Amino acid sequence: xxxxxxxxxxxxxxxxxxxxxxxxxxxxxxxxxxxxxxxxxxxxxxxxxxxxxxxxxxxxxxxxxxxxxxxxxxxxxxxxxxxxxxxxxxxxxxxxxxxxxxxxxxxxxxxxxxxxxxxxxxxxxxxxxxxxxxxxxxxxxxxxxxxxxxxxxxxxxxxxxxxxxxxxxxxxxxxxxxxxxxxxxxxxxxxxxxxxxxxxxxxxxxxxxxxxxxxxxxxxxxxxxxxxxxx
Numbered sequence: 001x002x003x004x005x006x007x008x009x010x011x012x013x014x015x016x017x018x019x020x021x022x023x024x025x026x027x028x029x030x031x032x033x034x035x036x037x038x039x040x041x042x043x044x045x046x047x048x049x050x051x052x053x054x055x056x057x058x059x060x061x062x063x064x065x066x067x068x069x070x071x072x073x074x075x076x077x078x079x080x081x082x083x084x085x086x087x088x089x090x091x092x093x094x095x096x097x098x099x100x101x102x103x104x105x106x107x108x109x110x111x112x113x114x115x116x117x118x119x120x121x122x123x124x125x126x127x128x129x130x131x132x133x134x135x136x137x138x139x140x141x142x143x144x145x146x147x148x149x150x151x152x153x154x155x156x157x158x159x160x161x162x163x164x165x166x167x168x169x170x171x172x173x174x175x176x177x178x179x180x181x182x183x184x185x186x187x188x189x190x191x192x193x194x195x196x197x198x199x200x201x202x203x204x205x206x207x208x209x210x211x212x213x214x215x216x217x218x219x220x221x222x223x224x225x226x227x228x229x230x231x
Contacts, residue, residue: 004028005119006166007110010060011035012047014213015125015169017191018177020055021184022168023123031117032060033110037102038068038076043201047192054190063109073099074195081196083206090208095133097195097208103136104145107165111149114163120155123166129173142167174216182222189225202227 006028010016023030034048045062052060071077074096081097103126110122126137135141142165149163150156156163169177181188193213194203203210205228217224 004121005031005058005114005117006121006123007031007033007114007117007119008057008123009033009106009110009125010048010051010057011125012044012049012051012191013125013193014174014181014188014191014216015127015177016048017051017055017186017188018181018184019123019125019166019168020051020057021181021186023121023166024055025184028121030055030057031113031119032057033106033113034060034062035106035109036062036064037099037105038066040075040195041197043192043194043197046201047190050190054187061113065105067099067102067105070100073097075099081204081207083196083204085208085211090133090212093133094135095208098134101136103134103141107145107149111153111163115153115155120161121164121166123168125169126167127169127172127174127177129171137170139167139170142170173219174212175219178216178220178222182220187225192226198229200227202229204229 004027006023008020008023008030010032020030032052036045067076074081076099079096114122128137146165193209195207195209196204203226214224
């Protein structure tokens with residue numbers, strides 16, 4: 001174990017898995033944090049556990065919260081997941097797959113976890129380039145949360161560098177993310193991105209997340225190794 005510790009928000013998706021690999025490549029011992037938050041299925045959690053094991057992270061915590069109590073999202077409510085949308089349509093408005101305040105909730109838990117293990121670093125796989133529809137994926141949001149974190153924590157008040165919110169993917173295209181991950185030995189076959197997977201875990205190939213993932217692999221010059229119902 002090194003003296004460098006980082007909490008990585010790990011959904012089991014392509015982006016968060018790449019973040020794990022980047023943090024490890026930077027010399028961090030990774031502590032993974034995942035959430036059972038009332039999402040539509042268990043595929044994310046299953047993938048996060050597989051990634052945590054395969055990447056040899058130090059500790060993996062799964063937090064149970066129920067955002068279905070509020071609903072308001074196609075991922076936590078009885079709302080249809082949009083299918084077959086163009087990129088222009090995806091960027092036209094905040095999509096119904098946005099989960100209200102999700103990243104704020106997740107980062108708050110990560111902040112508490114980081115303090116308890118003596119870490120100054122949190123990694124989150126937000127991306128503002130290929131998918132600009134989510135308000136809590138923007139650079140200005142991350143900066144504001146980091147400013148708040150330095151005011152609200154013991155480590156921030158005691159005068160050292162405080163907490164750093166690392167967003168290594170924020171300005172990368174999906175293709176660049178995939179190329180980065182592959183260069184670091186990421187096995188994307190164990191990840192999941194689909195908003196509406198089948199019971200067997202196969203991706204729909206039509207939701208926004210699937211379409212962006214497929215586009216990324218095509219532009220990266222590779223084939224997506226996960227199973228799709230429809231492509």
